[in-house]
Amino acid sequence: MTIQRLFLLASMVFLVFPAGCAKKADNAKTLSVVMGLAEEEWKVMRENIFPEFEKQYQCRVRHFQVEAGDFSKKLEAMVRAGNVTVDVFSQDNMRLAVLVNKDLVEDLSAYESVVPAEVLPAMREVGRFNGKLFFMPYRPNVQIAYYNEKRLEEAGLEPPQTWDELLHVARVLKEKKGMGKVGFQAWGDGPTTAQLYEFIVSAGGDPLLLNDTGCGKAFAFLKTLYPYLSPDSKKAKWDTTNTYLANESFYLAQNWPFGVRIVMRDYGKKEIKTYRGWRGPVREAHVIGGEVFGIPKGAQDKTLALAFIRYFQSKEVQEKLAARLGWPSIRDDAYGNMADWLKPHYRSVKEALEHGVYRPNVPYWDEFDKLLNEAFLRIVVQQGDVGEILNAYHEEMEGIKREYSR
């Protein structure tokens, strides 16, 4: 048994030793930041954004990648365990309600003056819940339309400005190519919801009702359009749409502006252009997305976190983000350093923002998201009955709203 005892002792030493040896690496203040970015975006953060902040505030920025969809669960675990290791986080503006409902974020109302006066007024409201400010903006986003100018010209087509023109373009391309060439982000979840939201509002509907006249019109139109769409639409979301535009599976599709650099610069598809998109039968509407910063309940250095947020909202940083990453800015005065080739695309962004619509931050957004996606699947993909299906989902939605209001 001596060998067994020795083994046991060795195991215990092995387990205990690293804990005993652990010590703090240095005494500089550290700010832990969570964001959900692509590697190219992290590179700009590491090389062009964080170092200046570290210099100004004599601190070190530790950054972590967490996808927007995962963050609320991770933060909830941290807050419930009383071990919050994140000082500041960025989050998609459609995933904020759950953080407020679960009491996971600090009320920042007392620090509202931190937000610079130049920040677009609508952007401030994204982070407000029941009159209290919980989140501060740093990155707006809006859907624009991308089109392959060369291929549309070959087919004798112009970028569509209305729904009727959109249907015409989709039909002609399918007839000429044998396969649909207009893309729709039908992968499901957020990407599909964003597109559906835009179509419903353009038809004068209230998406949260699911069965008003506008909703009916939008679903009926999409049901007609769907057979003429590219089959890759089913796999299209914000990232794959770039690939499908680049490999010419799509000649026309909506996406967020970050795709401009990927499609035109990385894939070298100079023939792809952008414009603000099409209008519906009632109005023109483009969904506004974007990201905001929040501070978790129990964060260790709130002052430094607020300084970090203020730094990101500064003209200097917003200019760098616009010029290096092509991100739209929350400030109107931050487009000075933009490269010439990017300027036409940012005209599209600015024009789309003029017709921008915000999605409401309701606590039942996840349930709504699911029902809207299911309605899309049953009506548009499976070509089901518009009225009957929408009425059923309306009833279900009303039940969910009642549960939340209890």
Place this chain on the structure above:
Amino acid sequence: MNIRDRACLYLSVAPLIAYILVFTFVPVLCGVWLGFAGKFSGAFPSWENYRYIVSHFQFRSALLNTLIITGVGLFLELVAGFFLAFLLTKKFKLKGFVRALVLLPLGIPTIVSAATMRSVFDTQGYLNEFLYRAQLIRVAVDWGDGGMKTLFAVVVSDMWKVTPLVMLILLAGLESIPGELYEAARVDGASALGTLRHITIPLLKPFIVMALVVRGIDAFRLFELPLALAGRGSPVLSTYAYFEYMDYNNPNTAAAAASILFAIILLCVVLVVKTTTRKVLGGK
């Protein structure tokens, strides 16, 4: 063995048991518990989540797809695995190279094979390109449009990845059958089909059971391939639970779906093991 030695022994295995309890049994129990907890009321026990998913068209579709993919996939993998294993029991030139080549997909991470298969089954993928150049199609086939075409793409992709494992198990079985039995059968004038039916398959049954159990569990849990190739149009139980949890922030229904998947796997393993071992051992 005295008490001290015994205590020392138990102490040595205690961390492993604690690890399994904490990181396997507790999460499984928590998952089952979550499935029986009401989403809004938190009431326990409640059938609310199970009632919801059973009546949900996506869940029913996921259940059917899972059963089809598992059933068809297992059958094809067994047939292909047997054929390959049988081939590798023969002597031929470059046998080592062929064996390495056949085993290669086993070493490729599933997510990588999913990405590869996506480029094969994409509308602008290699398969459509091949079919087009061979003048078998004029317009690209949409392999991801749901229905049997999509399930076929998932089954073929899974087969490519895991048939080598089935082949290895069956090869071990084939090589354990004594050559004298085949010799005796040949002397008695048995045909090739008769030898296969009365010698090879009966003696291979324990190995077939093992392949069925090992692969069956995996086939039910298939996740990356259906996610990449079929998306939401043709969900399976694992992707259904994933979408419920990740996209719609609904851990209760996700847990209920995962519990059903767990119960199906458990039931199938017990059934397969019980029926086949009874048949294998029954005559002895």
